[in-house]
Amino acid sequence: MxxxxxxxxxxxxxxxxxxxxxxxxxxxxxxxxxxxxxxxxxxxxxxRNRDDLLGQVMRRTRERLAPDPTVVAETMRAPRSEQLVTELMRQLVARMRADRSSNLAMLELRLEATRRSRLGEELGGFLAAEHTELIDFHLDAGLPGDRIGVALLYFAMSGLLIDDLTVPEISAQHDTDDLIATLVHRVLTDPR
Missing domain, CATH: 1.10.10 (Arc Repressor Mutant, subunit A)
Incomplete structure (x- = not known):
C-alpha cells in the first residue's frame, strides 16, 4: 500500500x-x-479493494464538504436569530453548489451503501453521528428551535439539495433564498 x-x-x-x-x-x-x-x-x-476505495471516497467527500471553520466562526458572531439560521442554510446551499461533484458522489455512495453492507455500516454510522452533531451544534449555539425542528430543517434541506443537484429545473422555479427563509421561519416558529 x-x-x-x-x-x-x-x-x-x-x-x-x-x-x-x-x-x-x-x-x-x-x-x-x-x-x-x-x-x-x-x-x-x-x-486494497472496492470496499476500501468506497470508504476512502466517502471520507474524502466529507472533508471536501465540511464548512470552513473560519467562515463558521465569523458567521456565528451574529445574534442568535432566525436570520442567522437562514444565513447558515444559505451558506450550506452555496457550499453544496460549489462542490457539486462531491455531493453527487455522496448520492452515489448512499445508493451503493444499500448494496454493500460494509459501506452501509460505515456511511450510516458516519451520517447518523453527523446528524446528531449538527443538531447539537444548533442547540448548543443557542439558535432558535428545538431538536425536532432542527431535524425537520435537516431533512427539508436535504431534499432541497437533492433536487437542486439532480433536477435543477424544479428548484429553478423558485427563489432559493426565499424558500430557505420561509422554511426556516415555518419550521422554527411552529408553536406545537
Missing part, C-alpha cells in the same frame, strides 16, 4: 469526479487513473 498522501488525495479527488460523472458502475481503478492523469495501475497501489 503506497503512502504518498498527496497522490492518494489526488486519486480520491479523481474518484469523486468519476463517481459523480459516471456513477458507481463507472468507478474503476482504470477510470480513476485516467481522471488523475497517472500511469495505469497507480490506483491499484492505493486501494
Amino acid at each position: 503506497r503512502q504518498n498522501p498527496a497522490r492518494r488525495t489526488a486519486l480520491l479527488d479523481a474518484a469523486i469526479e468519476v463517481l459523480a460523472r459516471d456513477g458507481s458502475r463507472g468507478l474503476t481503478l482504470r477510470a480513476i487513473d485516467a481522471e488523475a492523469e497517472v500511469p495505469t495501475g497507480t490506483a491499484s497501489n492505493y486501494f
Whole structure:
C-alpha cells in the first residue's frame, strides 16, 4: 500500500469526479487513473479493494464538504436569530453548489451503501453521528428551535439539495433564498 498522501488525495479527488460523472458502475481503478492523469495501475497501489476505495471516497467527500471553520466562526458572531439560521442554510446551499461533484458522489455512495453492507455500516454510522452533531451544534449555539425542528430543517434541506443537484429545473422555479427563509421561519416558529 503506497503512502504518498498527496497522490492518494489526488486519486480520491479523481474518484469523486468519476463517481459523480459516471456513477458507481463507472468507478474503476482504470477510470480513476485516467481522471488523475497517472500511469495505469497507480490506483491499484492505493486501494486494497472496492470496499476500501468506497470508504476512502466517502471520507474524502466529507472533508471536501465540511464548512470552513473560519467562515463558521465569523458567521456565528451574529445574534442568535432566525436570520442567522437562514444565513447558515444559505451558506450550506452555496457550499453544496460549489462542490457539486462531491455531493453527487455522496448520492452515489448512499445508493451503493444499500448494496454493500460494509459501506452501509460505515456511511450510516458516519451520517447518523453527523446528524446528531449538527443538531447539537444548533442547540448548543443557542439558535432558535428545538431538536425536532432542527431535524425537520435537516431533512427539508436535504431534499432541497437533492433536487437542486439532480433536477435543477424544479428548484429553478423558485427563489432559493426565499424558500430557505420561509422554511426556516415555518419550521422554527411552529408553536406545537
